Amino acid sequence: MVVLPILLVVGFFLLLASFFTVKQQTAVIVERFGKFNSIRQSGLQIKIPVFDRIAGRVNLRIQQLDVIIETKTKDNVFVKMKVSVQFKVLQEKVYDAFYKLEYPHDQITSYVFDVVRAEVPKLILDDVFERKDDIAIAVKRELNEAMTTYGYEIINTLVTDIDPDIQVKNAMNRINAADREKTAAEYEAEAQRIRIVAKAKAEAESKRLQGQGIADQRREIARGLVESVEVLNNVGINSQEASALIVVTQHYDTLQAIGADTNSNLILLPNSPQAGSDMLNNMVASFTASNQIGETMKNQPKRTKKKDDHTSLDFNPSDPE
Known part of the structure; x- marks a missing residue:
């Protein structure tokens, strides 16, 4: 009777x-x-039960293995690279994955080391950064050829990090900073050149307009003087007396303008009370003397050269004998 319960318990556990x-x-x-x-x-x-046993379980999901490799570039710079390999077991090749390969992670790591240390020494450091995708493709191609035999499929390989030596990174940062400073200096020089050119053009335009204004001012002054002389001629004052009168008038206008400006440092010489009359008398005397000289020069005989190289006097028929 004791055996039956034992058999029932054993049967239950076997079930x-x-x-x-x-x-x-x-x-x-x-x-x-x-x-x-x-x-x-x-x-x-x-x-x-008893006859069969579970030998192992195989994960069919996509897995990732991160491999860190230290290698040397063509220009003798040591870098650490991190390569991420994404892989999975093919469902139809579970037997091969379980029985043919005991340590798949170690196998993948070995192939990654082999490929990276074969590709990177062919490139200089700058090309390693630019062609990291080519390195990843080479790793994937090599792994696919090797791991398919063992029932594994390589989904993707990524070069996720490139870490040169700290001194190399500092040098690269200094080079980059110097290059940016050079570019900034070029832009600043170009901006300075543009400002100088613009300022020169503005000054040239200002001078041109200033000269045009002075020319217009003098033209208007001359036109005003002509009109003033014509008005004085109409009342019986000749041109010389009219010119003298205008000059004296301008003299007194200038003195009045100087007196009205308290901050003026201009001194007009002569500035005595009789300076106006003296100036007028001098101008009238100058004009009279000039007319006399002109008349005398008109009345003088002109010298002509004859064929025998002797000088003769050529008298104006209108001159008195």
Whole structure:
């Protein structure tokens, strides 16, 4: 009677041991007496207790392995590179992935080291940054050829970090800063040149307008003088007396303007009370003397040269004998 309960308990545990579950995106390897029996997919599965055992579980999801490699470039700069490899086990090759390769991560790491240390020494440091995608493609190509045999598919490879030596990075930063300062200096020089050219053009335009204004002013002054002389001629004052009168008038107008401006430092010489009359008398005397000289020069005989190189006097018929 004691054996029956024991058998029932053993039977119950054997029944429980016959069932097992497989998670989604997972494959289970079942062996019988140590030999491969079957591959079980996700869901509730049955095995024979004692005879069958679960040898292992294979993850079918995409996995990522980060590999850090230190290598040297063509220009003898040591860099650390981080390569991320995304891979998964092919569902139809679970057997190969489980039995042919014991440490897949170590195998992938070895291939990544081999490819990176073969590609990077061909490039200088600047090209390593520019052609990191080419390095990643080369790693993926090499891994696909090697890992497909073991039931693995390489989804993607990415060069996620390139870290040169700290001294090299500092030198690169200094070069970059110097280049930017050079560019900034060129832009500043160009801006300064534009300002100078613009200022020169503005000054030239100002001088031109100033000269035009002075010319217009003098033209109007001359026109006003002509009109003033004509008005004085109409009342019986000749041109010389009219000119003298205008000059004296302008003299007194200038003195009046100087007196009205308290901040003026201009001194007009002569500035005595009789200066106006003296100036007028001098101008009238100058005009009279000038007329007399002109008349005398008109009355003088002109000298002509004859063929025999002797000088003769050529008298004007209108001159008195």
